[in-house]
Amino acid sequence: MEIVGVGEQSLPIRCEYYGSFTFGDVKSIITPADAVLTFYGSTNFLDSFGRKHHLQWEFIAFADRWQLNDYRETREPPSA
Amino acid sequence: MVSAFQIFFLIRADKTARTTADAAKLNAQALIDAESAKVDVVALESNIRELFHTKTETDRLDPLWVQYRLKNYGKSPALIRNVLHGFSLTPLKELPPDVSLSNLTTTITPFQVGQLGQSNGNSWSWRTKSPYTM
Numbered sequence: 001m002e003i004v005g006v007g008e009q010s011l012p013i014r015c016e017y018y019g020s021f022t023f024g025d026v027k028s029i030i031t032p033a034d035a036v037l038t039f040y041g042s043t044n045f046l047d048s049f050g051r052k053h054h055l056q057w058e059f060i061a062f063a064d065r066w067q068l069n070d071y072r073e074t075r076e077p078p079s080a
Numbered sequence: 081m082v083s084a085f086q087i088f089f090l091i092r093a094d095k096t097a098r099t100t101a102d103a104a105k106l107n108a109q110a111l112i113d114a115e116s117a118k119v120d121v122v123a124l125e126s127n128i129r130e131l132f133h134t135k136t137e138t139d140r141l142d143p144l145w146v147q148y149r150l151k152n153y154g155k156s157p158a159l160i161r162n163v164l165h166g167f168s169l170t171p172l173k174e175l176p177p178d179v180s181l182s183n184l185t186t187t188i189t190p191f192q193v194g195q196l197g198q199s200n201g202n203s204w205s206w207r208t209k210s211p212y213t214m
Contacts, residue, residue: 003159040165
């Protein structure tokens with residue numbers, strides 16, 4: 001758990017590919033592409049009003065950079 | 081006759097009260113939304129550029145990594161309870177038949193800090209060569 005104040009950023013969060021990422025994997029993403037590499041994630045956070053927010057994101061690797069493909073937030077009212 | 085008028089005014093008063101209550105509720109909700117915490121993914125860094133510029137099979141490949149932070153753009157603090165993330169490497173032939181890479185390149189919205197992206201409308205369900213890692 002971490003409290004992120006107004007205008008502040010969290011500590012760095014790092015994600016590493018589990019397992020070996022091979023030359024063949026790289027080539028499969030580059031033209032002619034026959035595979036898609038995505039980085040995805042989600043977080044749950046509470047606001048000051050006790051509401052639970054759920055944030056999801058998904059980036060796709062394109063031409064050696066990440067492009068945002070999906071980004072959505074849902075929230076639930078405070079639990080009683 | 082008088083009773084009919086009274087009933088009419090009673091119903092109208094009830095409707096007005098309900099409308100006023102709904103409007104007050106909406107206002108309160110809007111106020112809460114405006115003051116709420118808003119969290120975005122920022123400062124995305126990765127070694128993907130180095131990996132993509134790998135020339136030969138003998139070049140050393142470091143493990144793929146991504147590093148990022150969560151920024152609170154809202155007007156009150158956010159309590160981050162958990163974060164899950166992962167990579168997925170999926171052969172195109174395993175994607176749903178209505179999804180193609182050329183479609184993606186025309187519909188993707190580049191990531192900009194502080195700006196919400198748009199879904200491209202495709203519903204994808206593929207997951208994952210690696211499990212969620214933290």
